[in-house]
Amino acid sequence: MKFWIAAALFFVAALAIALSGVNEYFFFAAYVVLTAVTLATAWNILGGYAGYVNFGPPAFFGIGAYTAVVLFKWLEAPLAAQIAAGAAMGGLLGFGVGLLTLRLRGIFFAIATVAVVFIMETLMINWRYVGGATGLQLLRPPVIAPFETYARMLFVVAAFMAIASVAIARYVQGSWIGRGLRALRDSEEAAEANGVPTLKLKLFACVTSGALMGAAGAPMPMYLSFIEPASTFNLSYTISALGGSIIGGMSHWLGPIIGALLLGSLQQIITVTISGEVNVLIVGVLLVLFVVLAPEGILGLFKRWLKASSR
C-alpha cells in the first residue's frame, strides 16, 4: 500500500512539474534519467534475479525505437500505440533470447546477447525504409492538450514507464516467480530437481525484461526527432543498465532505482560540465570499483552500516 501511495505521489509530482514553469532543459535531462531507471530495473529482472547477464539492452531498446519509427512513418500512429508496439516487439525478441538460455549460461549467454545487438544494428543499417546508416529525420506531431511542449509530455510518459517497470519488478520479486528465479540463479539443477519450472521462469524473465526495454526505447525517436543505428544500438546503454543495477544493488527492486538515479544524474552533470566521453568513463570506473569493493552495491553498504550501528 505504501508503495502505491509513493508511486502515485511521484506521478502527481511529475505531472505538476511538467505543467509548471520549470526550465525546459530540466525535462530533457530528467527524461534521460528516468529512461535509465526503466532500463536498469528491466535489466535487473533477468540479470539480478535470475543471474543471466544480458549485454543486449541496446538491442531491445533499439527494436522498440525502430518499431515506433516504422509505425509513425507508415501509419502516423500515436505515441501510446508506438510504445505498446515497441513493448510487444521487445517482448518477442526477449522470447528469442530466452530460448538461448536453454543451452547457454554465463559468458556464453552474455556474448550471444552482444551478437544480437550487432545483428540488429546491421539489419537496420541495411534497411532503407528507416533511413539506413544515415538515419531518418522525424517531424514531431503537435503536442497533446495540457502540455506546453513535447519534452514535457515525454517526461511524464517516462515517469509513468519508470513507475510501471518498478511496480512490475517489485511484484516479480515478491511473488513465487521471484523465488523461483533466485532458486535457479543459485543452482539451476537443484531448482529443476525441486520442481521449479526453470525454462518457463527464464522465458518469463526474458520477455518481461525485453518488453520493458522495448517500451523504454519507443519514445526515443520522438525525443530526438531523429533516429540512426550507430547511436541507437550503442553499447553505452548496456553499461548504464548494468551499472545502475550493480551499483545500486541487484538483490532488491530499490537497487536499480538508486543506482540509475545516481548514475543518470551524475552523467547529466558531467556531460554539461566536462564532456560526453567522461560521463561513460565515470560509469565504467564506478562499475569496476563497486564490483570489486562493494559487490552488493549501495544497498549492501547501507545494510552493513545498519547492522554495524545496531550492534
Added chain:
Amino acid sequence: MIFSFDLLAEALIFGVLLGCFYAAVSIGLSVSFGLLDVPHVAHPAVMVLGSYATYMVAGYGIDPIAAGVLLMPVFFVLGVLIYRFYYESFEKRGTEAGVRGLAFFFGVAFIVEIGLILVFGVDQRSVEAAYIGSSLELGEYRIPYRMLVAFGVALVLTFSLTVYLSKTFTGRAIKAVAQDEPALRLMGANPVRIKQWAFGIATGVSALAGAMLIIVSPVEPAMDRVYIGRTFCVVVLAGLGSMTGTLASGLILGIAESIVLMFFGASWAPAVAFGLLLVVLGIRPQGLFGR
C-alpha cells in the same frame, strides 16, 4: 549481386589471408578464455590498446612489427597484473563465473576505450611501413603486402604458441590447469601461478596482435566492439582452447566474411562474425574441435 568465379577466387584468396589474421587476433583469447575460463570480454580492448601502443612506438621510426614484439614484455606484465587483480577480487571469493566477473571485464573494456578516446581522440590512426599501401601483382589478382605480412606473422604466432603449449613443461602445465585444476592442486603445484603466467602470455600476444591490427587497417578506439564478435566467434567455433582449431575457425570466419564482403557489400560484413557466433552457440556450443 554480381556473381563470377573470378570474384569468388579473389574472395577465397583474401578470405584465407583475413582468416589467418583473425586466428592471430583470437589466439590470446583462446588461451585466456578457452584454457583459463576467464570471461575476458576486454580482450579486444586490450588488443586495440596494443595497436595504439604500437602507433606510439612506431612514431620513433621503428617498424610496426618490431614495435609489437618490443611491446610484448610490457603487455605480459600488464596481463599478469590484470589476472592477479581478477584472482584476488573474484576467483578467490568464488564469484568469477557470475554477473560480477563479467561486469568487471566489460567495465575494463569501456575504461580502456574511453581512455584512448580522451588521449588520442576519435580519429583513425595508422602506421607507416614499406609494405603498407603497396600490393603484390599476381596475374590479374592484387594482394596487398600488408595482408601478406599479417598472414606470415599470424602463422608464426599460432605455430609457436601451439608448440609451446604441447612441447614445453610450462605449456603442458597450462594445459593441465585447464584440464583439471583441483588435481593439480592436490599434486602440490600452484595453479594460480601457472594461470598468471598463461594470462601474461595471452596478453603479451595481444600486443603483437594489436600491431597487426594497425598494419591491416587504421584503428579507432571503438574498434574493440566489433572484434568482440570476431574473436569470440573464432574461439567458440574452435572449441575452447584448441590452437589448431583456432586457426581452422579463423579461416572459416575469414572466408565467410570475405565472400559476404565481395558479394553483398561492406555494410553486411560486421554481422557475419556475430551471426556465425550465434549459430554456433545455438547449435553446437562446444565448437568444432572441442576439448
